[in-house]
């Protein structure tokens with residue numbers, strides 16, 4: 001019988017699991033709530049219990065599995081199998097995750113950063129078409145990224161490779177949580193889009209529903225902004241144009257540096273779909289040199305929430 005892979009996508013509110021074939025086809029999928037109480041002390045025991053429970057439930061054995069791969073927030077030490085500084089999990093101190101999960105399940109375990117893992121997923125079974133050179137950028141509450149070059153996921157000297165969210169797109173621009181100014185994350189994340197909308201609304205004097213909402217003190221979101229832009233709201237269109245410019249500029253410079261076959265845009269903000277992609281592509285082409293312009297393609301992610309578990313499972317292929 002072919003052996004299976006287990007993928008785990010650890011997030012601040014839910015932990016997703018999947019059992020996949022060695023070819024990356026999902027056979028079973030489930031999720032549990034992530035309990036971050038008591039400095040995250042329940043997270044790993046809950047993962048172990050859930051895996052063991054489902055192996056029993058599906059009448060499988062530990063020997064049916066090649067290994068477990070996991071994507072996690074925080075800073076990962078790949079060799080030691082540890083995580084530190086995952087604040088949305090309440091993990092402030094070093095967590096010996098690999099040691100605990102291998103002891104608790106009897107199955108080999110490996111892990112990587114969540115954005116890197118999503119990149120591996122989209123590359124393997126999604127828009128990346130299993131290419132050797134693929135870049136993934138995720139636009140959600142923050143902006144994350146992962147870079148696969150020459151078939152290898154890049155980690156860099158300190159595990160910070162692929163942090164596209166901190167590419168400077170506007171010198172002296174908005175202050176970022178990282179301490180510097182003008183980071184892409186401050187313009188192209190869900191909160192970044194709203195920040196841009198608020199500032200542009202102040203200087204706008206025409207007729208606009210978006211302006212009206214903001215003037216009335218109503219909560220707006222990146223989704224509302226994109227929906228209004230699609231409906232023809234002039235202010236909303238200007239906001240989307242500005243966000244697209246910053247995103248197109250950042251991705252063009254990633255393209256000029258890496259020349260990947262695909263740069264894949266995922267995450268909640270990318271739900272704006274082709275409407276966003278077309279406008280980002282305009283600025284991407286304007287800022288790439290001809291070879292890159294002709295060979296690097298911007299695409300939308302296709303796996304949605306499954307990118308994490310699929311990419312995580314792909315990590316466990318190293319045990320085959």
Ligand SMILES: [Zn+2]
Pocket residue numbers: 165166176177178179180183185
């Ligand atoms: Zn930053």
